[in-house]
Amino acid sequence: MTAPIPVRYDAFSTRRTARCAVRGPGDPGGVAELWLVLHGYGQLAGEFLGGCGALDDGTRLLVAPEALSRFYDARSSLERHAEATVGASWMTREDRLAEIEDQFHWLSLAHAHYAAQVPADTPLTVLGFSQGAAAAARWVAGSGVPVAHLVCWGAALPPDVPIGPGSVLGRTRTTLVVGDRDRFVTADRIAMERDRLDAADFRYAFERFEGGHRLDDATLRRLTGR
Template sequence: MSAEPRLHTLRVARTARVATLGTPATAGSWWVVLHGYGQLAADFVSAFHPLVAPDRCVVAPEGLSRFYVDGMAQHEQVGASWMTREAREAEVSDYVDALDATVRHLADDTPPSLHVLGFSQGAVTASRWALWGDTAVDRLVLWGGAPAHDLDLAEHAASLRALDLTLVAGTEDPYVTDDRWAAIRRRLQAHDIPVTTRTFEGGHRIDPAPLRALVAPA
């Protein structure tokens, strides 16, 4: 008899949360925005008021794992995470399924034009969902982050070329240094994946000026 514990897995129902601005059921254009590590959807979505228009709404799903971000002493400030490295394949599968289910839950019979913006950890999440999920994505914006390292860009190059892919970062973002920015672009260029890049003066945050520029007429 083995003394080592055995881990078993099973699927269970979860209650997911999503914050919205505007009216998803009647909007022809959705911006699905995915928060970063330690954030909550209701707080994160407030930065996206500039995107709301009569025919455009904002949908902010929340990561399924919540935790106290202020340590063991206070237990006052709560944040969420999309995944950790523990049981990572299952967690990725769970959040891809949850994001697909969110769109089905909120959408009318006519699928909206879908723009997905992922910030920080949400950028990795957004890139996986856009390529591995069942939801048709028209535009992908990775803000303060990069495509997931485990995406096979050769396999998904055609899908990424069909997307309107944009990278956004602040000039003082400590997580998107010049070297990392250049490495991300080289990785995409190696597979002939076109990308639009935008920068703004600032750090690791959602800034209203470049946000408005994303929906400004060309």
């Protein structure tokens, strides 16, 4: 039998178009806070931003960058793509590190664009939901951009991000949020994550609400202090 010919992969950087869903004041001078909100796996930016309405008090500029990889929902018929649900993903295990780097640069570009439109002292909050929480934490840890508040919702902090006392995240106000009926973030997983963070002397707030793997209006308002 002939031995299989090994396959080599060559990597290239290529131009592509990305998008953000945005809501908030039309006048940049009326912006008191800038929020980057990152959707979960299988969602689109506009859909996710619609669920963040509790944050829109007329003074917050809410920016939802959309992950770079879109796909048809596997539950949709391949013969009915015109009606199929479309979602997006921040990364998969395939070529993982390259996807993480791509998402990092995309988030930096999105932030720079909107930060340039608001006063320089406008505080920045970064909220990541589910898969978007890992993307949010990695960006906050490595971007060099001052972040007033990191919110990781329905997910743990990624284990590859430094959380020690001298780390960026160790100096950043961080809140973990989870629903008491979240089927992905079970009580055992929560306990393991909190043990890991406590062992690293990582300071964080922990919020729970009644519900599943979703956003919650009352909790969103509570995070803003209003």
